Amino acid sequence: MDRRAKYTKMVIQEAFFSLIKTKPFSKITISDICKLADISRPTFYLHYEDIYALLDEIGENMITSAKLNEMMKLTIDDQDAIYTSILNLLRIIQDNMDIYRICVLERGVNSHLPSRIAEAIQKTVNDKWKQDTEHHKDFDSQYITEFIQSSFNAVVYCWINKKSDRESIEIIARLIEQFLIYGLSGLIKI
Numbered sequence: 076m077d078r079r080a081k082y083t084k085m086v087i088q089e090a091f092f093s094l095i096k097t098k099p100f101s102k103i104t105i106s107d108i109c110k111l112a113d114i115s116r117p118t119f120y121l122h123y124e125d126i127y128a129l130l131d132e133i134g135e136n137m138i139t140s141a142k143l144n145e146m147m148k149l150t151i152d153d154q155d156a157i158y159t160s161i162l163n164l165l166r167i168i169q170d171n172m173d174i175y176r177i178c179v180l181e182r183g184v185n186s187h188l189p190s191r192i193a194e195a196i197q198k199t200v201n202d203k204w205k206q207d208t209e210h211h212k213d214f215d216s217q218y219i220t221e222f223i224q225s226s227f228n229a230v231v232y233c234w235i236n237k238k239s240d241r242e243s244i245e246i247i248a249r250l251i252e253q254f255l256i257y258g259l260s261g262l263i264k265i
Contacts, residue, residue: 083114083121083122086112086114087108087112087114087122088129088133089112090108090112091103091108091129092173093111094111105125108129130174130178133171133178134174137171137174157255157256158252161251161255165231165244165248165251169244172235175235180228230250230251
């Protein structure tokens with residue numbers, strides 16, 4: 076991609092980020108983005124099919140920066156690496172709270188981000204499950220994937236929606252790590 080195309084995508088995304096801070100996603104139009112980015116509609120459509128394609132690209136950039144592929148290599152025995160990976164993911168969420176809220180936490184928004192995150196978790200769980208659980212071959216590992224993703228999102232949702240006294244990402248990362256490794260008994264270990 077040439078510099079001009081990269082620049083145009085950057086201004087489109089910056090305009091979208093600015094708008095999302097002041098308007099609900101459902102109220103943002105391509106015209107709003109074009110006006111703020113100082114581009115024409117055809118220029119927008121040269122780079123994105125629609126606003127959802129823009130949202131998906133932003134989500135993909137979040138996944139890339141979150142290094143989910145590295146998370147797939149984690150083992151339950153390496154607690155420091157688990158904590159570091161969760162902390163990294165929370166930093167990215169913190170830096171992109173509005174996008175994460177729209178793409179993952181709010182229902183009814185057509186984004187590929189939740190399924191991409193689920194794929195990464197599913198691959199990690201499946202690989203680990205195959206290695207460590209010969210006696211549970213009849214158990215569908217998708218239950219674990221859904222539980223992990225739902226639990227993670229529930230904690231993040233509560234954390235994001237706190238208006239005051241929001242804990243640091245380090246505290247939330249430790250909480251999620253403890254839940255992941257020890258379940259509810261992890262509360263005793265915090």
